[in-house]
Amino acid sequence: MDLFGYVDSILNFFRLPIWRYLIYGIIFVLIIIWLSYVYWTYRDARLRNNSLIAAIFWALVVLLFNFLGLIIYLILRPPEYIEDVKERDLEIERMKLLLDGGQSECPSCGNKVAPDFLICPHCRKKLKNPCISCGRPLEFSWKVCPYCKTAQ
Numbered sequence: 001m002d003l004f005g006y007v008d009s010i011l012n013f014f015r016l017p018i019w020r021y022l023i024y025g026i027i028f029v030l031i032i033i034w035l036s037y038v039y040w041t042y043r044d045a046r047l048r049n050n051s052l053i054a055a056i057f058w059a060l061v062v063l064l065f066n067f068l069g070l071i072i073y074l075i076l077r078p079p080e081y082i083e084d085v086k087e088r089d090l091e092i093e094r095m096k097l098l099l100d101g102g103q104s105e106c107p108s109c110g111n112k113v114a115p116d117f118l119i120c121p122h123c124r125k126k127l128k129n130p131c132i133s134c135g136r137p138l139e140f141s142w143k144v145c146p147y148c149k150t151a152q
Contacts, residue, residue: 034066037062037066037067037070038059038062038063039059041058041059041061041062041069041070041073042055042056042058042059044077045058045059045073045077047081047082047083048077048078048080048081048082049078049082050082058073058077061073103115106120106122106123106125106127107125107127108120108123108125109122109123109125111123113127115137116136116137117137118130118137128140129152131145131147131148131150131152132150132152133145133148133150134147134148134150136148138152
């Protein structure tokens with residue numbers, strides 16, 4: 001067998017239909033991966049930004065520029081999820097309340113008052129009613145003292 005016959009037999013092997021279907025399958029898998037990157041980018045942008053337009057923009061960037069668009073999005077995306085920002089803000093508020101020592105504000109003058117004050121020491125506004133039996137402060141809407149079970 002000469003060299004040309006040997007090369008021709010190798011080329012005939014690669015001309016079989018199975019190789020064409022294998023290439024089509026690889027192209028199909030790459031397209032599915034590409035579209036999943038587009039979907040992931042859209043979903044991630046929605047979780048990190050309130051704007052629908054921004055999410056659509058970044059999905060289109062990944063759709064048009066493929067993996068380069070995904071890398072650009074990963075570099076420029078907001079660093080935190082919206083839910084994480086909200087949770088951090090709530091935690092900061094909670095810590096502020098703990099640091100205040102459970103004090104609230106007077107509805108009349110806005111100064112800090114302790115939860116067991118009957119009147120505001122600054123403006124003399126009545127804040128709570130005293131229990132007729134034990135003298136502890138009660139909310140205006142309470143019908144029974146929760147400390148001594150006395151009806152008010």
